[in-house]
Amino acid sequence: MHPLLRMTVQRLAFGLLTLFAISLFIFLAIELLPGDLTEEILGQSATPETVAAFRRELGLDQPAHLRYLDWLGGALTGDFGTSLANGREIGELLAARFGNTLFLAAYAAAISVPLALFLGLLAALYRGSWFDRFVNVATLSSISFPEYFVAYILLLFLSVKWGLFPSIADFGSGADLGTMLYRTFLPALTLVLVVTAHMMRMTRAAIINLLAQPYIEMARLKGASPARVILRHALPNALSPIINVVALNLAYLITGVVIVEVVFVFPGLGQLMVDSVAKRDIPVVQAACLIFAGIYILLNLAADLLAIATNPRLMHGK
Template identity: 85%
Template sequence: MRMHPLLTMTLQRLGFGLLTLFAITLLIFFAIELLPGDLAQEVLGQSATPETVAAFRERLGLDQPPVQRYLAWLGGIAQGDLGTSLANGREIAGLLGARLGNTLFLAAYAAAIAVPLALVLGLLAALYRGSWFDRTVNVATLSSISFPEYFVAYILMLLLSVKWGLFPSIADIGPDAGLGTMLYRTFLPALTLVLVVTAHMMRMTRAAIINLLAQPYIEMARLKGASPMRVILRHALPNALAPIINVVALNLAYLVTGVVIVEVVFVYPGLGQLMVDSVTTRDIPLVQACCLVFAGIYILLNLCADLLAIATNPRLMSRR
């Protein structure tokens, strides 16, 4: 029995994604292996005796060859065991669970604002191409792309928190905070992410729509008397969905995996902040787990983008 081509492609992409993830585990493990210094000595401090350091190295398996330790780590990942944190002795999976939820909440909050805003601005810029609105939006988006995230974050903090006192400068969400409180306290980091990712999605939407406006079927629709808005929404947009979906998915992946700087600036208790803290304390197993989670999410969202682009435009399947 022959499988549907889309299902076959999905399985192929999953296979490629697993191979990519396997390659990333190699990079993560052996890149950390190249870090200078002795992990056991760094964790125990300079006052530790050689016997204590040797016992600690044996407990962590640091006295074994790197390949053997990598295989043990990979085997634990396959069984769902990410290891134990060196800083507090807790299971890493439990530490990642709460922090990942916070990061996904912040990413979803930013995406709920950025995606509709970018699509609307991109469509309007394409509709009124060459107008003052188009030029203003392009200048604003280019400016937001040019500024680094921490600069945007500190400017927003200065204006909206320090000077005007509208929002808190630290995104401190307690365990019992309601949805409204969380939305209010995380508005500044969400707005920072919105300003960073909206520009990319808006410019791709505008470029994809403008690229189709010279096609013969668009000219035919215009000759039939269709309004410019109808031409864009009913004729151009459906055929421009593939590149738009790709850029939206890539920016969603960035919202999840690229929030490290934003979380650190606003002291937001997410996965990025956890990774920075674990680097500071030399909690290597936790650093490895955070990198692996970020890589897995990025690969998964790219896979979804690929499949959604093909589903909206089946002609792409013949090119792959």
Template identity: 65%
Template sequence: MSGILPLIAKRLLLGLGTLFVVSLMIFGAVELLPGDLAQQVLGQGATEENVAQLRRQLGLDLPPHERYIGWLGGVLRGDFGVSLANGRSVADQILPRFANTLFLAALAAAIAVPLALGLGILAALLRNTIFDRVSNAAGLVSISSPEFFLGYVLIVLLAVKTPLFPAISSVSADMELGERLYRSFLPALTMALVVTGYMMRMTRAAIINLLAAPYIEMARLKGASNARVVTRHALPNALAPIINVVALNLAYLITGVVLVEVVFVYPGIGQLLVDSVSRRDIPVVQACCLIFAATFILFNLIADLGAILSNPRLRHPK
């Protein structure tokens, strides 16, 4: 255990350093946007005095490095600023939207992870059979299909031609769990289809890669069945790459929901980001991008630590 704690501390420091660099990139990208933000907020009919007053209010008259330090200090205190569109606190707008996105990602993961692992194990057990070929082909189709295309296909099939689910996923915090699951099913299924194929193929490849190992041959020589060889010998040793793939795809489920939320008009942080970009609400855009980056870095850290904990050989330098 003493050898794991320094690794965890090192990964945490690397994650914080990466997040700091990403915050610089987000702030720098906003700085490179053309035009005067104060002028665009007030419109072309605004007087110079009003524009100058808004620039002072937004801190645009300060040097960029001072504005970045002020913005980063506010973020560390949990203060993302005030929305330019409605004057509300950015944090108050983001928190319920982010909770909706986490709910949608959790529902998609509950569908995708068991399905992908089960199909991957079955494909490894039934290697080179019709089931293996069909599942691989279906996985390639799902990987190659954009999220918005799958979303529109599901809307046509399950909401228009066969009205089983609503095409617009309008959910609220006071909604009952069953109703919320029902309204969130189509966007969750869309996201699950995108990641299931990739996780399934990686699970199959990880298990098949271990089937040629000497200890697998020994287990077969002892008379173990193919199913026992895969589930009791190959699968535990394939956990490291499988955990890595699952964690990275869970990160994608949270950070890659923008298009899906727009297609289904789902009130998540992705929809908020798109709306804020169209209104040029820079504080909200910065906060959404930083939250997406932090979430992706966190799940990458979890994937790294999961691989290390599941494989003792990765805990020591070679």
């Protein structure tokens, strides 16, 4: 078996084991949530007999380990069951919301990845200049602020005061691409400001770290321009750490959008998970968390494989 294929199989097996551990942690964490779905639906005036009958109907009277095994078996076959709050198939609920989350993540990635690479290359090319210092201060400031703070600042100025963009990102059904891009610009911009800083700083650091290598010095002695030294000689060897940080930030764009979706009332998977927690709709919360975890594991695996493809020396232990 090819070493890369063998490593891929090993990483997939380890990823499945990790996903199993995460599923157990998710179930235990949700079990510890206060409140009860039956009391949430029936109200405080419901009698204990009515609550007990409703719990039997929903299967909540079974022991926790039996409910976990039943849920895990359904998840392995792609059947997440039905929502306890509204009786709809969880797969249908997740499909539309997950598509919206992917659209928002792709929108932000299409802006942030090229922008981060461009700024990182310029900062490395003009290291120590006013541009480099300005970009470093701006990115450090962006990293320091939490997402909800950035989101509310953008809402205050771009929506409330200036009225350039809507404060609610829900574009409804049947909207064209232009309307979708316009109504989701503020949440996408929030994500761009958060993730661009990490990717830009890693790009800059990876390039500058290679500029001290002997082959870079030889290229300079041959009369190569600074731009050619960076783009032709340094960048190809810096792709491995850059790809890793880009893949990790893409994973964040999909799995870390919960706060942004809640702030802008965006109908994505994160908003669905928050609503389900409020309603004590346990199967929906478990399914959403499991999908987030699976995507994060897959993108980490893709980052490792792409890094090895650009630098085969990483396959060896020494």
